[in-house]
Amino acid sequence: MTRRATGGLIDRATPLHFTFDGRALSGFAGDTLASALVANGVRLIGRSFKYHRPRGILTAGSEEPNALVTLRTGAAAEPNTRATTVELFDGLAARSQNRWPSLRFDALAVNQLFAPLFVAGFYYKTFMWPAAFWEKLYEPLIRRAAGLGALSMEPDPDAYDHAHAFCDLLVIGGGPAGLAAALTAGRAGLRVVLANDDPRAGGRLLAENAVVDDVPGHEWAGTAIAELAGMANVRVLARTAVIGVYDGCEYAAVERVADHLPSPVSGQPRQRLWKIVATRAILATGATERPLVFGGNDRPGVMTASAVSTYVNRFAALPGRRAVVTTTSDSGWQTALDLVKAGVTVVAIVDPRRIAPTHHAVTTLIRSGTEIMLGARISDVFGSPVRKVEVVKSNGQVRRLACDLVAMAGGWNPAIGLGGHLGARPQWSAEKHCFLLDEAPPGLAAAGAAAGKFSLGKALADGVAQAVEVCAALGRDCPPPHFAGHDEPADGTPFWHNATPLAMRGKAFVDFQHDVTDSDVALAAREGFTSVEHMKRYTTLGMATDQGRLSQLNGHALLAAATGRAIAEVGTILSRAPWQPVAIGVMAGAHRGAHFRPERRTAGHDWAAEQGATFVDAGLWKRAQWFARPGESDWLETVNREVTMTRQGVGICDVSTLGKIDLMGPDAAVLLDRLYINTMSTLPIGKARYGVMLREDGFVMDDGTVTRLGDEHFYVTTTTANAARVMQHLDFARQVLWPELDVQACSVTENWSTYAVAGPRSRALLAAALPGCDVADAALPYMAATTLRWNGGPLRLARLSFSGELAYEVSVPAQHGDVLVRHLFATGRAFDVVPYGTEALGVMRIEKGHPAGNELNGTTTAADLGLGRMMSRKKDYVGRTMAGREGLTDPARPALVGLVPVDRTSRIRAGGHLLPPGAAATAASDEGYVTSAAYSPTLGHPIALALLANGPSRHGEHVIVHDPVRGADVEAQVCPPVFLDPEGTRLRG
């Protein structure tokens, strides 16, 4: 154990037990998995992505590239979890990744020996040819060798949800600047949301021995967060990472509701996706410490200095006993002091700069036996974990120092990734030696370390100042509070590369997670990938889960050096959402599986389900596809029965999903004439007419019926699929094209439950079901409509037929829909009524040659569908002019025909292409295709509808239906599309 006896923000009274690779370990409440591993002396955590090099813990934050583990087990297993962000809980089980057969002995580490092969652009160069080798050989090989954790391949057992929040000010980050800003704005009465990635507020104050307002920093943070939590106008979201910035001042954030628990509380989600709309936002995400690029900088035992201070101070866990600190910034010296204070031997402090930041630091370190090595640099690290380092001193002398910990401090990168989400590139600050936001998304401003204000006092003051600015902008009076913090030395001089003349120097890593080295960047530059975006993609630097938060700037600096440019000139890449890795599940929220999208059910749904309906998706609607009866062996037998019983007796189909529109007003008839290709204004009251409307480009948009209910009242139906589109079209026409018309329209799709009652016995059934209603042919002839009272409300009865039989559509307000269908079937039992579904509906309409969705497919004209004679020559209508284009009136265009297999048994499949007999199966011979196909139980053989070039003039000819995907060619005879009762005697019966 390397746990200190006292100190740290852990609860020693609450020990927690966990396992890592099956080994039983323990930690305390307040630990992360990483800190608990440090406290247990576990130094080897995983293997690297490409070279399978042993890796330890590099950082103490969400930027961790190395310590990725698979958390939990079974279906709940989550690969690639950063140990530095996992709060320890009792019973936690974690496994190392990317090692085979074990972490300590990794057979694939041999990849290192082939390292020259695995250089930048390796995949592009090596596996180019032959292409077939990709799938069979290269890809499986690469996937086994590279890659990180593996998915469980089981459904995610956890729940996720979504929530929305609105505020005047979103504060992103709960460190000193964020707390100062939230307190300032909260006290001024603004609606504030404070999103803090850490479970505990304080940020760097938790990791350092700082003082604010004369109390220890973490205590000040605790008081501050308690005050904020008590304000009614402030919402504190702990464990919440803002991951994206979007237009309209919208922010996405993920709250880890239950990740710190063994399993979520019953009913609670594991994570919640927040959409936060914030008038203003303050980016107080702090800064990320840069690693230094030197040989062996990835070896277990090399850590960022800030991580070392975090483990020592916050978690009271010592990552080593003998440390070497290498730093180019003043903050590294503080880490050395933290180590000395914790009783760790600091062998040396190696600073390429030639001046130490403070006299106090130097004297304290010398007194504790630390060698001060100014103007020096580390050239190599040995051991795994670290055993010693090689230092090149300012005079060129090489020293080897025994140690088990290397703390590296390369300066600070403001964590401004979110600031680039809307496309603005950060600008290089020569003064601060980092990229800063130049042009932030509207409403967002950085504060504190994220704005380059690195010292504590400046960060606190900046948080206040930014909040005061927000208050002023929103017209709120805001007396600025003062939070007293010390301005510690916070300078630094970047030292981008420890280039050394020593030939035996080990690999120096820039991107730890993707195993990109300094020489890869140099190679990219030599090969011409000199733009940062090209270099990123060629080397994959910055494309790992940390999005280059550690590596990017070092890579850019090396690219600048290799190409003789300044960093400002090279620039930096654009960060993209999500700023941190996000579980797919939280994006889906509750919308997964059967609830992926909402479903629409008709009023007769439950009744249909009781009848054993199999449902099919029609958009969001659930429609009964067929109603199987016991003993039926397959769906075709069921559908054949439904068709036959309907054609010989009576069947009922729920057609409530058709779009329905009420169109009213003195100019309603005028509008209909302008929308339909045929004339509607001549329709008498109480009559219905079939109509077709075109798009502006002259192709058919939709078809349906129009019923005139009154002088100024029409009832329009559409296909199920086009209900919304036709409504839009109609609204566009009356609001935009012809606003002068006095016409009103609204969708009443939901208001009416409609049942088609079809078959020779339909009249008898309705006469029995609706006593008092005269359904005789004289009173209600074909295409007539009437309204009566039923069950306390209106009932609309229209004599319309899609099946080709004597048929009616019966509609009632949807609250009566269930009652009506039960009533019709109760009455219909005497008539042997059968429920039929969409399959039987489809078979019957194909038998009758009615075009439907397959034919109204956006590429057909009215003439193509045999409806050319409906196109009025006496009036103008939408699409008329464009429908007259040469290409749309060409008689050779594929037009609707029927097909019958010559042998009367072969199945014709929709999608098959039509070729002249004997022609080669080439695109040049293609004469059309099959749109709809079915087995006709009425005729006793397969039939199909097709679009065939010159089709109407080719009845009687033979064609080949070519279906290379699903089966052999079928010879078919062309015939008229109406297979059954072309005279229409049945429907007029």
Added chain:
Amino acid sequence: MAEPLILHPVDRPGIATVMARKGVAPGTLNAALGLSLPDGPGAAFAGSRTAIATGPGTWLVLDDHAGADFAGRLAETLAGIAAVSDQSGSYLVHALSGPAARALLQRGLAIDLHPDAFGPGSAAISQIAHIGAVLWQVDDAPTYRIAVWRSYAESFRHWVEVTAVSLDEADQGG
């Protein structure tokens, strides 16, 4: 302690879409409707009757104590000045109240319901968890009413169930 969440269906209110004829000002309809129509986004109340503006010159009019053929009678009253469509079958209307009501809605609704932004008489035509909804606030309790298309009722009910159990004490502050 009151129940954190009270949700119940409104029993068969009469519902109709009322669309003013061209050139007819909203005020012209007030007398016939017995309430002052909102001329812009919002809801108006009078007795058992509510009108929600759903578009320019368009309102959803609801009556909790409508007798039979509410829309038909409304059409007669408004003959010549407005078109009326029966929507009694189109919507299921829910009344939602309790300290957690606002938190529940904000789980699925991307419209700010804070009292400063949305109060009694406010209305929104939006989506809750991808389900189209007409929502308006009745009183300060707060009590909301939510009308969703009847066909979506089962999906809406499911969303309410799974979301309601995920609410915790922090969600009861309103």
